[in-house]
Amino acid sequence: MRGAPKPDGPPIQTDFFVADIFDAIPKGDLATMEHPVFSLATRPDRRVLDYTHNAVTIRVTPSVLGLATIHDKDILIFCVSQLMAALNAGQAVSPTLRLTAHDLLLATGRETSGDAYRRLRAAFERLAGTRITTNIRTGAVETTRGFGLIEAWEIVRRTRSGRMLSVEVRLSDWLYRAVLAKSVLTLSRGYFDLRKPLERRIYELARKHCGRQPAWRVSIAVLHKKSGSASPRRVFRAMLREMIVADVLPDYTLAEEPGDILRVAARAGAAPGRAPLAPEVLEAARALAPGWDVHALEAEWRSYWARAGQRRLRSPRAAFLGFVRRKTGRPGPVDEAPQ
Numbered sequence: 027m028r029g030a031p032k033p034d035g036p037p038i039q040t041d042f043f044v045a046d047i048f049d050a051i052p053k054g055d056l057a058t059m060e061h062p063v064f065s066l067a068t069r070p071d072r073r074v075l076d077y078t079h080n081a082v083t084i085r086v087t088p089s090v091l092g093l094a095t096i097h098d099k100d101i102l103i104f105c106v107s108q109l110m111a112a113l114n115a116g117q118a119v120s121p122t123l124r125l126t127a128h129d130l131l132l133a134t135g136r137e138t139s140g141d142a143y144r145r146l147r148a149a150f151e152r153l154a155g156t157r158i159t160t161n162i163r164t165g166a167v168e169t170t171r172g173f174g175l176i177e178a179w180e181i182v183r184r185t186r187s188g189r190m191l192s193v194e195v196r197l198s199d200w201l202y203r204a205v206l207a208k209s210v211l212t213l214s215r216g217y218f219d220l221r222k223p224l225e226r227r228i229y230e231l232a233r234k235h236c237g238r239q240p241a242w243r244v245s246i247a248v249l250h251k252k253s254g255s256a257s258p259r260r261v262f263r264a265m266l267r268e269m270i271v272a273d274v275l276p277d278y279t280l281a282e283e284p285g286d287i288l289r290v291a292a293r294a295g296a297a298p299g300r301a302p303l304a305p306e307v308l309e310a311a312r313a314l315a316p317g318w319d320v321h322a323l324e325a326e327w328r329s330y331w332a333r334a335g336q337r338r339l340r341s342p343r344a345a346f347l348g349f350v351r352r353k354t355g356r357p358g359p360v361d362e363a364p365q
Contacts, residue, residue: 062254065093066223089155135218216276
């Protein structure tokens, strides 16, 4: 249930949080974006995954149904997005969410057929059955015990035909701490249009490591390791070359460089003015919209600009702050904005 807005102090926790925020901005947690936790296989994957990179260690153990897949992760993205939207609005939250299955399917770009509901149930079972042991810190706490990506789930209401309507999901403490610490990044809505598992995984790594930089260079060997791909490196390299030609990633382009290097670059048209907003612009936005997630506002503004035809802006700063004023109902001068 929802609590009254609490703009100051820690959020109040309730017995459960009703996940019904319309059009919540997609968010992914930093830890599983940077490190391989989800299987990229399209068939049941029953491998035990061991990963070590720098000081980070992860062991992922499957259930009899196999490892949770990167498409199963859509459920966690939906939950994290709903919780972050509530936190930014000063609402009470809980690690237990009550959600409508139909809303989840629509928000993540899935079909709403009977088969889609069956696949959704299987995804819940894989998420609950997959166990993680890691030393990754979330919210300044290092977890060294085993835990599930979700600790429990339950169908609360069904249709007469047995199709799930309402589902209750309890997130792991590890993931919930990441949400409370706001260790998340905004994702493009185009992420859900990526059908191939490796496309989704490379987008996550691009979003985490390239971010707002003009470009990020990484060796194929390191990228292969961080992706979690089970394919031999030569096959992985061939799949990357197919992705370069297809050029389907939202916000980023890929290019191969000498020395077995992949270059990830922000698309020139991904941001008005072809450059990220300066820190002082984001600070001005925070002053205009206290308690709002300015990065989410920026992402929404960029999407609005793209839908309006990506027309040239005399002042991206003025356009963005004008958008923030209109979005939050704050008075101010008339600024340039897409028409």
